[in-house]
Structures are given as C-alpha cells and as structure tokens.
Amino acid sequence: MTEQEKTNEVPLSMEAGTLLKNKRESLGMTQKHVADRLRLRVSVIEDIENNRFESQQVATFTRGYLRSYAKLVGLDEKNVLAALEQHSEVHVQEQETExxxxxxxxxxxxxxxxxMLLTWVIAIVIVGISAAWWWQNQQEDSLTQVVSESSLDAEQMAVDIEKIDSISADELIASTPAEIAPTMVESVVESEPAPVSAADDSAQAVTAEVVDAVATDASENEPAMVEVAEESTEPSVVVPEGMTLLTMKFAADCWIQVKDVNGRTLVSGTRKPGQDVELAGKAPFKVILGAPEGVTMTFASEPVDLSGYTSGKVARFTLPL
Incomplete structure (x- = not known):
C-alpha cells in the first residue's frame, strides 16, 4: 500500500466535517484560504467542519461542498460522502426517536x-343537581308558607263569625247605616216570637217609629236625586258668537275631513254609523267626504244637498256652497 493510499484512508467512525478539518490542519491551511479557493463564505467552512448540516442542504449543496473540499485537501470524496451518509442515518434515527x-x-x-373534560362535565352535573335540589326546596317552603297562611285566614274567619254570632240584634241594628236599618229591623222583628209583655209592646212601638222615620227620610231624598240626575244631562252644542254649527250623521262608514277658514283641521278620520259629528267653527268650511252617499249634513241648521255627488267618488266642496 502506497503512502498516498494510506493518507486517503480515513476512519469511517469520524464525521465528514471532522475528516476535512483534520486534513486541512495537517496541510497547514486556514479556513480563509479554503474559503477563498472554493469561493465560499468562511461561515460555510465553519459549519462544514463543525458538522452543522441542514437537512435541505444535505440533499442539494452539502454534497457538492464536501466534494470540492475533499479534492482541495486531497481526500477521497467517496470516503467523505460515506461518513456523511453514516452520520446522517444516525441523525435521522435520533430525530425519529425524538x-x-x-x-x-x-x-x-x-x-x-x-x-379534564370529563372532570368538568361531572362538576357541571353536580352543580345542576344541587341547583335543582335547592329550587325544589324553595318551592316546598313557599307551598308550606301559603298553606299556613290559608289556615291562619280560615281560623281568623272562624273567630270573626263567632264574634258576629255573639253580637245581639240591637247592637247590630245600632251599628248599621240608616239606609238598610229598616230592612234589618223588619227581618229581626219577623224572626222573633210574638210579644207577650208590656215591655215588648213598648219596644215594638219604638221600632215602628224608627222604621217610619227612616222611610220618611228616604222618600224626602228621592226628588233631590232625580233633580241631580236631570241636571247631569249633557247639554247640546253651544255655538259661540261668530261661528257656525255643522252637523253630520252617518248611515255607512265614511272618511271625513273638515277645515275652517284659517286652515285648522276641526275633524279628520273614519266615522261609522251612529258616530255623529257636531262642531262649531269659522266658515267657510272645506269639507272632504270619502263616501258622500252615506252622509247627511246640516250647515247653520240648514240641510246640505249632497245628491249631486255620485256614489263611489270623493266629494270635495266648501260650505256655504
């Protein structure tokens, strides 16, 4: 084995960046020199030697950078790429573990x-059951209170009835208004047995005198009541001086509008049969009738001739005609 082959042999246990860094240092080259030769930034060389490879760059640029770097320092690019792939698999496994x-x-x-959701649901159910139980107790308390009040009212009524039963007839007559005293006296007299003593005769005479006096007062008050009723009758429309009386009687539904000489609206709206109109104002009057065939009018106590207005058409005219 030649010296060159020994130099190119690198342990695969080392990462690719570490291999390149060791080779560069053995050649006495600086990172700046390598960056200038490869036309890369010094930061890129630092990332490679520190084995900081981004996942996207591994697939695109990192392999090219490593090949160029390996050629520059005289390493076999296959060994460098193999070390890169080996440690990339370890990195991928670590990522999968993470x-x-x-x-x-x-x-x-x-x-x-x-x-937590189940706990909240259970808490809500408990709160709902507690609220329902409290509301039911409140309803039962209210019902108990009503029943007790009703029983108290019944007892009070029974006591009142007993008191009324204990009152004598004379006391009841004395406390009764004069208008109904004769009737009560008569009922008391009818309900009692026939008199048998002189004292009863005198009491009966006094009672008869009371009845006669009350009846006389009632008969004297009747004419006054009639007179008041007569006086309360509403008088007819009074026509002030300088104004004219206008009356309308309706046999069918009709919309009307009447304005006086100053343009002031005296009456407006729909009138039904029986809703007669009597008004006084300063003439001339501007009159509008929606259904003139169902209206009878008098102006200053004189009848107004509406026969010239056909049925189904609105009548517009001024009084006096």
Whole structure:
C-alpha cells in the first residue's frame, strides 16, 4: 500500500466535517484560504467542519461542498460522502426517536385533556343537581308558607263569625247605616216570637217609629236625586258668537275631513254609523267626504244637498256652497 493510499484512508467512525478539518490542519491551511479557493463564505467552512448540516442542504449543496473540499485537501470524496451518509442515518434515527417521544407526549396530553373534560362535565352535573335540589326546596317552603297562611285566614274567619254570632240584634241594628236599618229591623222583628209583655209592646212601638222615620227620610231624598240626575244631562252644542254649527250623521262608514277658514283641521278620520259629528267653527268650511252617499249634513241648521255627488267618488266642496 502506497503512502498516498494510506493518507486517503480515513476512519469511517469520524464525521465528514471532522475528516476535512483534520486534513486541512495537517496541510497547514486556514479556513480563509479554503474559503477563498472554493469561493465560499468562511461561515460555510465553519459549519462544514463543525458538522452543522441542514437537512435541505444535505440533499442539494452539502454534497457538492464536501466534494470540492475533499479534492482541495486531497481526500477521497467517496470516503467523505460515506461518513456523511453514516452520520446522517444516525441523525435521522435520533430525530425519529425524538418524534416518537413527542408523539407519546402528545398522546399523554390528549389523555389528560380528556380526563379534564370529563372532570368538568361531572362538576357541571353536580352543580345542576344541587341547583335543582335547592329550587325544589324553595318551592316546598313557599307551598308550606301559603298553606299556613290559608289556615291562619280560615281560623281568623272562624273567630270573626263567632264574634258576629255573639253580637245581639240591637247592637247590630245600632251599628248599621240608616239606609238598610229598616230592612234589618223588619227581618229581626219577623224572626222573633210574638210579644207577650208590656215591655215588648213598648219596644215594638219604638221600632215602628224608627222604621217610619227612616222611610220618611228616604222618600224626602228621592226628588233631590232625580233633580241631580236631570241636571247631569249633557247639554247640546253651544255655538259661540261668530261661528257656525255643522252637523253630520252617518248611515255607512265614511272618511271625513273638515277645515275652517284659517286652515285648522276641526275633524279628520273614519266615522261609522251612529258616530255623529257636531262642531262649531269659522266658515267657510272645506269639507272632504270619502263616501258622500252615506252622509247627511246640516250647515247653520240648514240641510246640505249632497245628491249631486255620485256614489263611489270623493266629494270635495266648501260650505256655504
């Protein structure tokens, strides 16, 4: 074996960058000299000698850089590339190991997230059951309170009835208004047995006098009530001085609008049968009738002739005509 072959023999256990670096140093060359000869940056030579190869560069540029570097320092490029591939496989295996560990970590985190989700669901169910139990207790308490209040009201009513039963007829008549006293006196007299003593006769006479007095007061008050009712009757429309009375009676639905001499709207809208209109204002009036065939009008107590307006057409006119 020649000396040149011994020089080119390199141990495959060493990485490609380390082989090139050792060879360069044995030749006394600097990284700057190698970079200038290969027309590369010094940083690229440093990355190669430190075995910092990016995965993308291994497939494209790194092999070319290593071949050029090996030729420059006199190494067999096959040995250098073999060392590169050997250590690249180790690197790939390490990456796969890291990926597997990362996958296990991901599965573990996913498992933990499922446990956390299940825990939250159980907590929500417990809170919901507690809320339902509390609401049911509140409803039962409310029902118990209502029942107790009802029982108290019933007891109070029973006590009131007992008190009313214990009141004598005379006390009941004395505390009753004068309007209903005669009726109550009569019912009491009818319900009691016939008098048998002189004291009962005098009491009956007093009762009769009370009944007569109340009846007399009621008969005296009746005319006054009639007079008040008569006075409350609404008077007819009063026409102020300088204004004119306009009346409308409707036999069918009709939309109307009436404006006075100042353009002020006196009435507007739809009127139905029976909804008569009486208004007073300053003439002349501008009148619009949607269905004039169903309207009867008087202006200043004089009838207004609407026979000239055909059915189904809107009537527009000014009063007086």
């Amino acid at each position: 990926m597997q560990s990362f996958s296990r970590k991901t599965k573990h985190e996913k498992h933990n997230s499922r446990i």
